[in-house]
Amino acid sequence: MAASTLLLLWVLVSECFSGSTNPDQKNINAEPGQNIILPCRAPDSRPVIVVEWTRNDLEPQSVFLYRDAQIDQLNQHPRYKNRVELRDRKMKDGDVSLTLKNVRSDDRGSYECRVVHAEAARRFNLGPISIINLDVAPRSQAVKRGTKLGPTGLMIGLTSFLLAVGVGFELL
Template identity: 35%
Template sequence: MVSVHFQNCIMFHQMAGLSIQSPLTTISVLVFHLVLIPFSGGQSQLIGSSQPIVATIGDDIILPCHLKPAEDVAAKTLEWTRSDLDPRFVYVWRAHQELLDLKNPSYLGRTSFFTDELKHGNISLKLSRVKPADQGRYKCFIPEKEEESFIELVVGK
């Protein structure tokens, strides 16, 4: 990614009529981009599971989701939703606590976070006593960072 970005930068300089003639200038441009890239927006990523999570009715399961690089998210708003539900919220965390009044009633008493893991960017959702109606596509979301990850839950018998 960096080399493609660097090549694009060189092409931009050449198209603008600028030339990169000395190795020092080339190194300066490279260092400039290597230093700026990590600080530009959108570098964090929510990681879930690329494979469906398979559960049996009655199981307790974990829907994995963590922020990479790890960052303390305990003070952030964190959401787990299913777009096919009304209300769509499976779990909402804001200001160090769960918001029960937004939660879909079918998930009351069955979802939780590992709150001590939030400081490491782990926002995996524990879902207890899985039901057939729990099957679906879940979204793990940090609104402030505009980061999301999707996890598919398949429920068997």
């Protein structure tokens, strides 16, 4: 085979599988009840005709599917019905991020985002462009309170302060 033919074959194969080898990966921590955004951006500004979000550990795997200019809920996993939507329905600037409402502990897992562009519809681009690892856990009590001590904590803190001041005056 001529070197130019091999080069052309290599370019075609790499173009067909572009995006499948190096997806953008992020870890997101959430608390139950929160609304969160799973970020994903199409690699260029070409019009997107299909957006698919999946979780491989579910059956069916579909978390969200947009195709034929509408949301397809037919094969969507029941856990996600009425809880997911595109952050930007117009997908301006390739933003195909997904909003997940009322996060639950069973939402913990790995989410994959895939897109198909109008011009690329004839090519096979099977790999995800973004992988989001979502961890869902309640905050610890210390973090929940933050600087708000509550009535009991405020009383203990104030009493400790006054005792320390009193001890300080006695030492003088």
